[in-house]
Amino acid sequence: MSQFSEPNSFTQPLFDQLKRHPKRIVFPEGEDERILRVAAKFVELELGVPILLGNREKIFAMAVELGISMEFVRVIDPTKSSDFKLFCDRLDRIERYRGLTGVDVEEVIAKPHYFAAMMVQYGQADACLGGNQMAAAGVFRPLLHLIKPDPNVPRVFAVTIMTSETLPNFGEDGVLFLADTGLIPDPSVEDLASIAAEAGMLAHHHLGRRSRVALLSHSNHGSSPTEGALKMKAAMASAREKVSVDDCDIDGEIQADVALNPASAKVKLPDVAAKPRADVLVFPSLDAAHISMKLLRHIGGAESYGRIIRGLTRPAGQVPRTATEEMILGTAAALGVEAIQYRLLHPLG
Numbered sequence: 001m002s003q004f005s006e007p008n009s010f011t012q013p014l015f016d017q018l019k020r021h022p023k024r025i026v027f028p029e030g031e032d033e034r035i036l037r038v039a040a041k042f043v044e045l046e047l048g049v050p051i052l053l054g055n056r057e058k059i060f061a062m063a064v065e066l067g068i069s070m071e072f073v074r075v076i077d078p079t080k081s082s083d084f085k086l087f088c089d090r091l092d093r094i095e096r097y098r099g100l101t102g103v104d105v106e107e108v109i110a111k112p113h114y115f116a117a118m119m120v121q122y123g124q125a126d127a128c129l130g131g132n133q134m135a136a137a138g139v140f141r142p143l144l145h146l147i148k149p150d151p152n153v154p155r156v157f158a159v160t161i162m163t164s165e166t167l168p169n170f171g172e173d174g175v176l177f178l179a180d181t182g183l184i185p186d187p188s189v190e191d192l193a194s195i196a197a198e199a200g201m202l203a204h205h206h207l208g209r210r211s212r213v214a215l216l217s218h219s220n221h222g223s224s225p226t227e228g229a230l231k232m233k234a235a236m237a238s239a240r241e242k243v244s245v246d247d248c249d250i251d252g253e254i255q256a257d258v259a260l261n262p263a264s265a266k267v268k269l270p271d272v273a274a275k276p277r278a279d280v281l282v283f284p285s286l287d288a289a290h291i292s293m294k295l296l297r298h299i300g301g302a303e304s305y306g307r308i309i310r311g312l313t314r315p316a317g318q319v320p321r322t323a324t325e326e327m328i329l330g331t332a333a334a335l336g337v338e339a340i341q342y343r344l345l346h347p348l349g
Contacts, residue, residue, distance in 0.1 A: 003325045004037075005326050009163065009165075009174050009175060010175050010206070010305070010330070011305075011330045013206070014330070014337050015045055015333060017340060018046075018333060018340075019046050022048035022049065022336075023048040023049075023126040023339045023340065024049045024050075024124075024125045024126045024127075025049075025127050025129060025332045025336060026051040026052075026053065026116045026119050026125035026127070026128050027052050027053065027116075027129055027130065028053045028113045028115070028128065029054070029130055029131075029132050029133040030075065031054040031059055031062070032132050033062065033066060034132060034323070034324075034328060035052060035132060036062060036063055036068045037068060038325055038328045039070075040068050041325075041329055042332065043071065043073060047332075047333060047336060048336055049072060049074060050073050050074070051075075051076060051119070051125055052074065052075045052076070053076055053078060053112040053116060054075070054077065054112065055077055056077050056080075059075050060075065076115075078111075078115035084106075084109060084110075088106050088109050089105075091103075091109055091118070091146075092105045111142070112130075113130055113139060113141075113142040113143075114145075116142070117143050117145070117146040117316075120147060120315075120316065121146055121148065126315065126335075126339035126342075127315035127316060127317070127335035127338065127339045128143065128314075128315075128317070129306070129316070129319065129328070130319075131306070131318040131319045131321065131323070132319055132321060132323050132328060134321070135321070140183065140318065143309060143312060144156060144312075147312045147313065148312070148314070149311060150310075150312060150313050153194055155183070155187075155191050155194070156310065156311035156312060157180035157184050157191070157194075157309075157310055158179070158180055158182030158310065159179045159181065159199050159310060160289075160305070160306065160307050160308075161177055161178075161305040161306075162175070162176045162177075162293070162303065162304050162305070163302060163303045164296075164301070164302040166301070167296075167302060169260040169261045171277055171278065171279050172212070173207065173279075175206075176302075177199050177202060177203045177279060177280040178280075179199040179280065179281070179282055179283070179310075180282075180283070181286070181289045181293050182290075183286070183309075184286060185285065185286045185287075186286070187285070187286075189234045189235045192215065192231070192232065192235035192284075193236075193238035194242070195282055196215055196235060196236070196239035196280070196282045197242035197243045197248070197250070198310045198311070199310070200239075200247070200248035200250060201243060201247060202310065203248075203279045203280050205337075205341060206334070206337070210247060211247070211248050211249070211279045211280055212249045212251070212275060212276055212279050213239070213248055213249065213250040213252075213278065214254055214260075214278035214281055215232045215233075215235055215252025215254070215282045216232070216253070216255070216259065216281055216283055217229045217252065217253035217254065217255065217284065218255065219232075219253050219254075220253070220255050220258055220268055221233075221253070221254065221269060228284055230253075232282075232284060233252060235252065235282075236252035236253065249275065251275075252282070254272065256281070258272060260278055303326065303327070303330070306319040306323070306327060306334070308331070308334060308335065313342075314342065315336075315339045315342060317331050317332075
């Protein structure tokens, strides 16, 4: 049975934007009942064109069995695609440029995630979303290998967007952006500064207002001068230099309750109490971010929208293998809106 919820404060604006600017989202793991339902819903909501990779006969047979409409849904078998040889030739040139030899390019491009990354890099899809049937490393590797990195971001990282209408102090609008939830185990000061600035701008883009970013620690503004706290403080100072004060307010190092609960802030840091709740939480490590994300989702009941990958020049994302249809649809919509922004910044591709 379909598991789609009514649009919430985060997804409704995404849907509204995509109806005006539809986008093509490629799903590498197309042989999945959830993806078929998401594709049909994507079309029903007039958000764009879903592209499913996999065995055409199997996918259409699944759709018939499940009673799912495939109207306006593209299905591509990578090895039978007219682009297969083109992508193989391009990968061969890439590998030779990197000084690598002996790579079986046909074997690589036959893998759906590599084919999908090629589609996005060369403009045949606007964004890519995988992970519903594959571990995260298998999703990230092709994207990092084939999609051009953003020269302004030192290391690629991931942002998870979460929403809740019931949990107290859950951001200013019931939306929180958590980073890095996917790629950098032990970020440096430079990494943390970039994560804070990029995640802050992502929140500013989606929320349509000045976002507030909190670099989290066990310490509040020097209350415990440990190495970890000093690292977050240094990252905060560097991050502020990367953004406009009209777009993001970046604070740190501060404790989570001070970032999110005005009552706690009033007691511990009165100067912070007048500020709105944080929209973006930047964690000192991947462990801290990932554990917090899982607790909010599985104990707190918050909705989670994948991992939005930052630091690449094209939009891409990853969902866990336990992803619900709601999570997949919302994450795909978020990537579609990122693609709108990309087209505005780079109208010629």
